[in-house]
């Protein structure tokens with residue numbers, strides 16, 4: 502039986518984290534569980550940071566947890582490895598019950614299976630870049646020669662070759678961030694948990710680091726959970742995004758689903774300024790081919806964005822762009838469709854939100 506293809510990395514069901522006195526009475530009490538945050542606080546002195554949240558993190562995806570400050574992102578992600586103890590619900594990693602783990606299995610979980618990359622990486626100031634990267638391996642008991650060799654490979658992978666012998670204080674913020682990333686990668690965890698790793702960086706370096714994460718993800722296919730309050734960052738790095746508000750997930754979907762089919766007014770408002778043509782794909786925007794369509798227009802794969810199709814259409818003199826996969830034409834996008842997406846007047850025909 503093949504369970505690996507279907508077992509999610511994290512399986513989370515009805516998870517709650519309530520802070521405050523007698524917190525565990527809140528999830529099970531219908532009179533309290535649905536109260537707005539301020540009313541709950543007034544009535545009980547409690548804050549429900551995570552409320553009845555269920556989702557799977559699939560193998561190999563970048564799963565983004567996004568929301569405004571205070572929406573519960575950090576609490577939720579810390580619950581995954583019980584850095585914060587959930588109040589109720591169930592939580593599995595690869596089918597193993599995380600809530601049943603004892604201290605040593607939890608340490609093992611955090612060290613080898615789900616490593617956290619924090620905003621402030623906590624680099625060791627008196628150690629070289631190489632030794633900082635090797636540190637996690639040292640804790641795992643890997644011998645000196647091997648850990649330095651493995652660490653050198655990751656230093657190179659994150660673009661720091663030549664800086665191995667510097668100390669963290671001799672690096673820029675972005676370079677320090679890369680050291681932290683290399684250190685997390687070196688211990689080869691099954692899943693990397695990023696807590697707003699780039700929010701302290703200036704915008705250009707931040708963009709670099711986002712691209713780095715996407716590149717590493719493509720090369721390694723490693724599962725990542727990524728917290729951010731920045732919508733642009735979420736759209737750039739996320740395969741799927743869980744948008745949180747007041748402790749709940751208000752929508753969970755691909756960037757295209759979130760932007761193309763917002764679940765409610767809150768999400769619609771959140772994504773209002775996102776250029777739809779950069780997120781909506783031609784797979785969603787296309788219409789079936791008709792007999793009168795020229796069969797020789799420019800061709801794009803279904804994952805191409807509408808923005809790319811506009812460029813192709815412009816170069817092709819305005820003929821419909823064909824959407825082609827494995828040599829088969831799935832449909833076409835004509836200039837009218839493309840303009841409709843940009844103007845937001847054509848609701849993407851395809852997918853509803855997950």
Ligand SMILES: Nc1ncnc2c1ncn2[C@@H]1O[C@H](COP(=O)(O)OP(=O)(O)OP(=O)(O)O)[C@@H](O)[C@H]1O
Pocket residue numbers: 520521548549550568569570571572573574575576577730
């Ligand atoms: N230890 C705690 N005790 C009481 N309330 C807490 C505690 N930690 C967090 N909270 C509250 O839980 C809610 C969610 O906080 P959390 O830090 O998870 O939000 P966040 O979305 O990560 O915010 P930010 O983007 O500002 O880090 C907030 O209302 C916060 O005040």
